[in-house]
Each structure stands twice: as structure tokens, then as C-alpha cells.
Amino acid sequence: MNQSAITKSAIIEKYRKDFPATESLFIDFGGCVIETRVNNSQLLADLNNYFKEFLVDTDKGDILITAHECPVADLGLEYTVKQPDPGKTKIKEEFHNLPDGRVVYKRLTGMLFVFGGEDNIAIGPCIENSNQVINFINNRFIEYKLNNGCFLGHAAGVIENGRGIAMAGFSGMGKSTLALHLMSRGTTFVSNDRVMAEDNGDSLTMYGVAKQPRINPGTALNNPDLSCIVTREDKERFLAMPKEELWELEHKYDALIDECYGKNKFILKAPLSGLVILNWKRDNSETTVNIVDPKERKDLLPAFMKGTGLFYRPDSPEKESDPDVDAYADFLSKTTLIEISGGVDFDKAADACLKFMKDGSI
Incomplete structure (x- = not known):
């Protein structure tokens, strides 16, 4: 297909037809309600648990996202590489601008995110990469607020x-x-x-x-309210480290x-x-x-x-x-x-x- 003929609307229509998403949760982001509709009960449970403090009982949202658990997809697009941030070398993302939106392709996971405005979609191995789906939901709220002048x-x-x-x-x-x-x-x-x-x-x-x-071990071990999230084995290993090494350790806890x-x-x-x-x-x-x-x-x-x-x-x-x-x-x-x-x-x-x-x- 001619790339110029591929639109956000066409991608959304195809994947919502091929992998119907029928279960929803509604998240209230300080006055902006985002409906996230999924096609998998495990993904729904993961999202419900993560956003549980912000769920609302309604049937109408300001923004719609559908997340479709499915094999890694090929949209037939040529992507532009997103260059790594300063100090980093690994290329993680590529993108393609559509007439009515944007596609971001995650190289390491195969996830695809198609977005722009009030209608958005996540496609691929969503359960395995629920953290990326969570970030996508949050980014839709960020976009909403920035487009309103924040x-x-x-x-x-x-x-x-x-x-x-x-x-x-x-x-x-x-x-x-x-x-x-x-x-x-x-x-x-x-x-x-x-x-x-x-x-x-x-x-x-x-x-x-x-x-x-998401906190590092040094933060967790130095705060009694957080030390419970570190296992006994990890705690012993971390406490044996020099202080500077502990604070620089690339290890995160939710x-x-x-x-x-x-x-x-x-x-x-x-x-x-x-x-x-x-x-x-x-x-x-x-x-x-x-x-x-x-x-x-x-x-x-x-x-x-x-x-x-x-x-x-x-x-x-x-x-x-x-x-x-x-x-x-x-x-x-x-x-x-x-x-x-x-x-x-x-x-x-x-x-x-x-x-x-x-x-x-x-």
C-alpha cells in the first residue's frame, strides 16, 4: 500500500476489527477522563491494579485508548530513527508521521503506538510490556494538558x-x-x-x-516506609556495597x-x-x-x-x-x-x- 494512504484512522479501524477490545477502565487524571479499552483480561487486571487510586465509575471519557494484545505487527511503514538522548547510545524508538497522527515503534519490544487527539491505539505484546502501555496512557494525559497551554x-x-x-x-x-x-x-x-x-x-x-x-536501592534502604519492597537477600547484598556504588546502582523498584x-x-x-x-x-x-x-x-x-x-x-x-x-x-x-x-x-x-x-x- 502507498504509505501516504496509511492513516491513523485506517490502522485503528483494522486492529479494532481484527482484535476486538471490549473491556474498559476509566481513569480520572485530575478532571480529564481517559477510557482504556482492552482485549485481554490479564492486561485489564494489570492496568486496574496500577491505576486503582484513580479509577472512576462512568461510561464516558474525554480520550479513548484501545490496547490490543496480539503478535508484533508490520504496518508497512518506513520509520525514522529517534536518536538516543545525550550520553546514551542504544536506539530504542523509531517513528512515522501520518496525515492524522503519529506511529512510534519500540525496537526492543515490537510494540506500536498510534496516537494523536482523542483516539489512540497500542498494538502488540501488551501483557509482556504493560509498563509501556501504562506510559502510553500517561502520555496521552500529558499531551492533553500541553495542548491546553501547560x-x-x-x-x-x-x-x-x-x-x-x-x-x-x-x-x-x-x-x-x-x-x-x-x-x-x-x-x-x-x-x-x-x-x-x-x-x-x-x-x-x-x-x-x-x-x-521507581526508586533505587539506596532510596529504599534509607527510608523505613520503603525498605519493605526490598527482599532480605537484596538488602544484605546492597548493605555490603560502598555507599557511592549503591547510589549509582542501575536497579529499580516500583x-x-x-x-x-x-x-x-x-x-x-x-x-x-x-x-x-x-x-x-x-x-x-x-x-x-x-x-x-x-x-x-x-x-x-x-x-x-x-x-x-x-x-x-x-x-x-x-x-x-x-x-x-x-x-x-x-x-x-x-x-x-x-x-x-x-x-x-x-x-x-x-x-x-x-x-x-x-x-x-x-
């Missing part, structure tokens, strides 16, 4: 006393670790790795992503919020009262906490700025370019920007965040 941030988020705070940091600074320290001290979770920030005129709102934290911290401790919408930038070092210097002006400290903002990536398809040409640092500086002037520098001290950082969420001061 800025994308690479940050974790929590809320307490009606004041939300996002935490960003340059690579390896520990934003998720700090968020989980705050969870152990009574806050409510908003997001682990991405926030969409919305301008409300004189203030900002952040929307989280319904993705459970830390489900409801299992580690209890029910009703994960929401997806909160005021963005403050943004913390972790800009510290692993040395013995004193940890310092300061409120700074984003327009004067643009050097900090790339820690929060996040490119939209391959799974975002803008709904208008003006959204094809990501906002620049000046746009982020203007945008973030409507919240409080806090820099934490000096030596790493998660307890002191958590104290500062809790004080800010209590009364707005540091």
Missing part, C-alpha cells in the same frame, strides 16, 4: 496544608528521594517525574502523572504509594505554590536554602525544563517548538523559586519544604 516540568511533587511544591534537580540530585522523604513526614503525593504547570492568571497549578515511583504510605495519599492536581531546585553536591559543605528570582537565575531553570518528546503531537503549529528559558522564567515568576545548594542533606531539605508548605516561608 508547561512541562521534569519534577516530583507533593502537597500539604493546601500548598503544593514541585522538586526538580540536575541529574542524580534526588528529587524523587526528597519527595518520598516528605511522604514519610505526612505529605500527599502529586507526581514522581513530570508535572504539567498551568497559568491561572496570578498563580500556577500543577498536574501530576499517575505513575508510581514503590506503589498506597502500599507504602496508605490510601488516599496520591492526587493529581495541586497549587504550584513553590518550585525547589536541588543544586547540591555530595560533600561536607553546609546545606543552604534560598528564595531566588527565576529571571535572575536562569541557570537553574534547565533542571526543571523538559522537552516534549516523541509521544507528544501538538494540535497546532505554534506548539511544535518547546518554550525557551526566557518563557520558563516569565512563567515561573508566578510561583516561589527555592534553590537548595551546598552539601546533600535530605532531612534539612525536607524541613525547609515542610516549613514552606506550612506558612510560605523557608
